Structure formats: C-alpha cells, structure tokens
Amino acid sequence: xxxxxxxxxxxxxxxxxxxxxxxxxxxxxxxxxxxxxxxxxxxxxxxxxxxxxxxxxxxxxxxxxxxxxxxxxxxxxxxxxxxxxxxxxxxxxxxxxxxxxxxxxxxxxxxxxxxxxxxxxxxxxxxxxxxxxxxxxxxxxxxxxxxxxxxxxxxxxxxxxxxxxxxxxxxxxxxxxxxxxxxxxxxxxxxxxxxxxxxxxxxxxxxxxxxxxxxxxxxxxxxxxxxxxxxxxxxxxxxxxxxxxxxxxxxxxxxxxxxxxxxxxxxxxxxxxxxxxxxxxxxxxxxxxxxxxxxxxxxxxxxxxxxxxxxxxxxx
Numbered sequence: 151x152x153x154x155x156x157x158x159x160x161x162x163x164x165x166x167x168x169x170x171x172x173x174x175x176x177x178x179x180x181x182x183x184x185x186x187x188x189x190x191x192x193x194x195x196x197x198x199x200x201x202x203x204x205x206x207x208x209x210x211x212x213x214x215x216x217x218x219x220x221x222x223x224x225x226x227x228x229x230x231x232x233x234x235x236x237x238x239x240x241x242x243x244x245x246x247x248x249x250x251x252x253x254x255x256x257x258x259x260x261x262x263x264x265x266x267x268x269x270x271x272x273x274x275x276x277x278x279x280x281x282x283x284x285x286x287x288x289x290x291x292x293x294x295x296x297x298x299x300x301x302x303x304x305x306x307x308x309x310x311x312x313x314x315x316x317x318x319x320x321x322x323x324x325x326x327x328x329x330x331x332x333x334x335x336x337x338x339x340x341x342x343x344x345x346x347x348x349x350x351x352x353x354x355x356x357x358x359x360x361x362x363x364x365x366x367x368x369x370x371x372x373x374x375x376x377x378x379x380x381x382x383x384x385x386x387x388x389x390x391x392x393x394x395x396x397x398x399x400x401x402x403x404x405x406x407x408x409x410x411x412x413x414x415x416x417x418x419x420x421x422x423x424x425x426x427x428x429x430x431x432x433x434x435x436x437x438x439x440x441x442x443x444x445x446x447x448x449x450x451x452x453x454x455x456x457x458x459x460x461x462x463x464x465x466x
Contacts, residue, residue, distance in 0.1 A: 151440065154181035154193040157433070164437045168444050190443060192436065195231075197221055203229075208443055210436055211453075214238060214423075215372060217345055220458060231453045232439055235460050236290045237431035238423040242370050243294035245422035246340055247302075249368050249394035252416060253338075254278050258392070262413045276337070279303035284336030286352070287343035287371060288313045288323065289459075295340050296320050307332055311348075314463050326352075330360040338366045345372035346458035355380035364391040370422045373398040382408040385415065396422040 151165065156174030165172055173188070175181040182202045185191060190208040191199070200206075200223050211219060211233040219231065252258050256273030263270055283299035285292045288310040299306045300319035307322040309332050316323060324332050326348065333339060339361060343349045351357075353367070353376045361367065367390055369376050378399055384390040392414035401420060409415045439449050447465075454461045 151190045151192060152181055152184045152188040154178065154191075154199075157192065157436065161433045161437065164433075165440050168437075168441055170440055170444060190440070195219060195224060197223055200224055200227065200229075208232070208449065210439055215344060216453065216458060217372065220455065225455045227455075230449060231455055232449050232451045233453055233460065234432055234435055235451045236464070237428060237435060239290035239294045241425040241428065242291045242422045243298055245396065245418070246295050246368055246370055247298045249416055250278070250283075250338055250366070253366050253392055253394070258416055259413060280305065281337040282307060282335050284308065284332045284339045285320075286310075286329070286332075286339065286341050286375075288315070288320070289342065291370070292340075292342035293317065293320075295342060299338075304338075307335065312461065329357070333357065333360040333365075334362055336362055336365055338368065341367070341369040341371040341375050343371045343375060344459045345374050349375050351375065351377055353377065353381075355383075358384050358390060361390060363389055366391050367393040368395075369393075370396045373401065378403075378407065378409065382412070385409075385412055392416075394418075396420055 151170050152173045152175060154175040156176065162172050162174060173184040175184055178196060178198065181193065181199055185199055185203045185206065188203065188206055190210065191206060192210045193212060195209050206229055208230045211231065214233050214235045216233055254276040256275055259273040279302065281304050283304045283306050285295050285308040288308045292308065293315060296306045296308065296319060306320050308320050309324045309326055309329050311326050313323050341353065351374065355377055358380050367381065381390065381393055385393060394416040396418045397420055403409065403417065409417065435450060442449050450464050451460050452462065453459060
C-alpha cells in the first residue's frame with residue numbers, strides 16, 4: 151500500500167500487522183515511483199499517479215468530499231474508489247445547528263453589537279418549533295441534521311434522488327426535480343450534497359429566487375452548489391433573510407466579497423468537520439478497509455465513480 155501523504159506511525163503499524171507492506175511517501179514524485187507495484191493507494195489520486203499505477207486495484211480517499219478525484223481516466227478505470235463518508239455526520243450536523251440556533255436567537259446581531267460596544271436589547275427571534283427545515287441531500291450528514299430539526303420540533307422535509315433511509319422524522323422526501331417545491335416551503339434550507347455534475351450550482355440565482363422569502367440558507371456541503379454572487383444580491387434585497395456558510399466556490403473567500411460585511415451572514419473557514427473524535431474514526435475506517443481488502447470482503451464507502459458519491463449502504 152502506497153500512502154501520500156503518510157498516515158501516523160501507529161496507523162501504519164496497524165496496517166502492517168494485517169500483512170500489508172506500506173510505502174510511506176511525502177511527495178507525488180516519490181509516490182509515482184512507489185505506485186508502480188502497488189495494489190492499493192491512500193491519498194489524492196492524480197492523472198500522473200494513475201498513469202504509473204500498473205496493478206492498482208483500490209484507492210482510499212483522504213476525505214468524504216471527492217473534488218479533484220474525478221478526472222476522465224479515473225472514471226473510466228476499473229479501480230475501486232472509497233471515501234470516508236460517515237465519520238463527520240454528527241459533528242457537521244452540530245455545526246449546522248450552531249448556525250441555526252444563532253439565527254433563531256439573533257446571536258449574530260448581538261455579536262455585531264458587542265464588537266461595536268453597543269448595549270441594545272431587541273432582535274428578531276425565530277421560534278424553531280413548527281418551522282420547516284428543508285435538507286438537500288439525505289446522506290449521513292443530512293439525516294443527522296434532520297434528527298436535530300425533529301428534536302427541536304421542526305417540520306422536516308428533504309430532497310434526495312435515492313434516499314438510503316426514509317425515517318419517520320422526515321415528513322416528505324422530494325425528487326431533485328421538485329427541489330423548488332421544497333425551497334418554497336422551507337424556513338431554513340441546509341445544503342448537504344457533494345459536488346457533482348447534477349449538484350453544481352443547484353442553488354444558482356434561479357434556485358435562490360425559489361426560496362421562501364426571508365428564509366435562511368446554510369451550506370456545509372460543497373461550495374460550488376451555491377452561487378455566492380447571487381446569494382449576496384438576494385440577501386441585500388431581503389429576499390433571503392440570512393446565510394451561514396462553511397464552504398465556498400473558491401477558498402479562501404475573497405476578502406473583497408460583499409458577504410464579509412453583511413451582518414446577517416455567518417462565515418466559518420471550512421471547519422465544520424473538525425472534532426477530537428474525527429481522527430480516530432478516520433483511522434478506524436482506513437484500517438478496516440485494509441482488512442477487508444486483504445480478506446477480499448466488500449469495502450466500506452465504495453463510490454460510484456460516475457455519480458460521484460457512495461450509493462450503497464455499507465455492509466455490516
């Protein structure tokens with residue numbers, strides 16, 4: 151197994167104990183030399199690496215998101231690709247609800263006043279009970295967001311082309327062609343989809359116009375699902391009541407972007423998946439997949455390379 155970048159020494163020891171030779175590399179040049187005889191690879195695959203991968207059968211991605219993996223040669227190959235789907239679900243859902251609660255209690259306004267040294271009571275408060283939460287993408291993260299919405303007494307609806315589960319706390323699941331129906335009904339819209347050909351700019355200017363007036367948009371999925379220039383215009387006009395973003399079309403967000411100066415916009419620098427729990431979960435999934443690979447068992451989180459995301463439920 152070739153790694154680029156290498157995992158921690160204790161993880162390499164766990165993998166070696168499974169009878170797998172690990173070659174840890176620190177640059178693409180080193181990885182190109184090592185990958186010629188490799189059966190599996192951990193890291194971000196590139197066209198140069200794939201070109202030199204003579205016997206490669208499996209690629210373990212370093213994250214759940216797969217931006218930059220889907221170049222044509224990899225899509226056409228018969229190499230199995232797996233990601234780290236599922237390890238972030240509860241952590242990112244907590245980040246989403248931190249955003250939602252800040253808006254519901256006007257914390258963003260009080261924070262802005264605090265920075266100016268202003269003692270002033272009174273903000274618009276949104277009582278979450280009875281409000282509609284619309285979640286785009288009902289994978290692991292999306293369903294955890296739905297659970298939290300239900301716990302706060304919200305009406306929960308979603309959009310997904312092939313939901314892996316239909317829990318009773320989600321009142322309605324729409325097909326993507328009915329996205330606008332969901333948008334028009336939702337007080338909060340949360341984007342939880344990966345970046346694919348189908349989701350790119352799903353919330354363009356037209357999509358944002360379909361949102362319920364005064365609603366709040368949260369994006370913790372992928373940046374290129376939401377047109378930020380259109381978002382700034384819709385917030386300035388008042389059509390969209392506010393937005394909370396952890397992902398962006400280009401990162402970092404340009405310092406001259408109007409979203410920086412808008413009080414009703416919350417911005418975090420792609421940190422929703424950070425938690426002390428994540429590294430251990432990441433290591434466990436990778437080691438378990440190596441064990442499955444060696445044992446010729448079905449791998450966890452196998453990605454459909456055409457669709458760009460995991461489509462099957464993990465085996466038990």
